[in-house]
Amino acid sequence: MVLTGWPFMFLLSMTGLMCAAGTYLSWMRWPGRWALPGRVASLLLVMAFGGVLALAQVNRSYGFYTSVSDLAGRPPSTHSLALQAQIHTGADVAVLTPHWVTLGRRDGLRGHGIMLNVLYPGTRSGLTHHGLLYLPAAYFTGNTERRFAAVEVFHGYPGSPETFPRLMDIQTRLETEIDAGRVPPVVLVIPQVYAGGQSSECVNAVHGEQWETYLSADVLDDVTRTFRVDASRSWATLGISTGGFCAVNLALHHPERYAAAASLSGYFTAGEDPGTPSLYQGRFASRENSPLWWVRYRAPVATPLYLSASGGDPEAMQEARAMTATLRRYAPSLPTTTVLASSGGHNWGVWSAAFGPAIDWIAQYLPGPLVAPPAELT
Template structure:
């Protein structure tokens, strides 16, 4: 996740405002006082039930106060509408591809669960692979497909893209609308449980970047009809995954034609979840800082960056990256959805990000529209 400072919004009872936190604390203190005062004063017959009820309320109150403090620190939800998913939609913008052609009926792609073993990195992890509906068509039997590699946040896993962002439905819809060509999408597990490796080759540690940028493409090419054309891959991620996508694409421009970051950050982090991945070596840290790279190199990897309007840390990260790049890296800023640092924002930003990435990928099967059939049949 993006490491953020305490987040505040205005309003008497704003979700992240001091009055709301004060109200929660006051209620909790009052509940503690009532419990202690009345513990031995409840009517004998009702005492066990009332004591249990007070204890349960105390646990709930403690959990709510803790959740509010954590939310204030990271800005996951910045309003009650954000928390309840009642945010206005992002303004729909017609995609450049196919706007003069009627969309095909949505077809159903398929998600496969695979194990990708890295012969170079020595890492073996689970992954999800999306195959577009047209992949199974006899007419596309000799076609090869471009690839989008997706990165999840930390903590998290590949399944978050499917559970929280409805990945299959989004891709099926965008492909059917001809906003993007049929693509293969791979979502590798990009970190070890309990350790945020930031998708980098740590000094003396796990070779995460080698696994994600070398082994995963090799495994995918061996198993599927992946395009062998140069720059036929793109990368995208949310939160920590946004850092991963941009950093890896910058390091491997011959493979990745473009990258997108949803609420990402662009300088490496050292904290308890990462440890010191670079062992104090300044050069290694700079090499794994997209912001530093953008300030000192001309990089032919266009970027698409977007963050929620109420996600100040991610918004600042975007502004700092753009200021550092100064034209050395093409950067497109997407429309900022309302909300903070959460899946509601990323789900609203995903379709436009996919469409933008698609504009930088080769069209593998231009004459084929996805057919209204299910790959599972």
């Protein structure tokens, strides 16, 4: 059962209500010597369920843990298990959604795209993970030779790709921007960005898993090979919280692949998530993966950055201000937009509201659907 869904909340509420009713009905029925311990135990049980319900509501609001396996420190879904890739070179994305082409054409005629469950294989990194992929309505209607730009979207820690449709309704929000003409029809690529109980920060760990290679090379190449997604510099990144760190760090490292990057409530110094210092095993790897250090000592001229934070999230606000100041001083030619909201916190309500402006900003750096040139005759 999904820990952020209404069925789980309803089950907890009903269980708590039954405990309260049981305590009330049994209060005067406890026999002699069992009266005091029985009443105390009943009260403690009611209070415990109240605490669990409160924590569940906080978890639902923030999307910290979406499944029991995620809570237990295992991959967030049965599809997310990290596998040592035994896949031939040139492997395609495996679509797990049955009859997706038929469903896509049907929804496309209604003006809607389709969100697919997929497996992203990793031929270079040796990783294969579950994820989501959104194809816009235009993918299934009109010219079937058109190729599309893509936005790679990164979730936070803890989290999973499924949090975007569940807690943000990302497809509806994107299609609102597409229908309004503020964003061209784009593909959303939403991969898993860590496995197990420790954040990967989307980096190539020293003597560990190669997440940067997986996300910036394997996923991009596999998607462009499987779908009509443009292979040129027509990709962008967008992430929330830890995913915001991933979005900026990967885009700065690979300006030849990413045309823009947006961070919503992200941070910009490596090793800030619990347990992540072990990924680097030394100052060199840590600083190379810190966007603040990268900007100061590499003075990049690409990729354009969009930084967003809110007043109710002091850590993200401080990070955004520090990154903006560093960019202005050491990389003044790098296009940067910083949006600081006066209120809000570190939650899905803030990220949902910030998504529209962020994707609109990204759109100026992405081409519209392109028609592939005809194949050369040999």
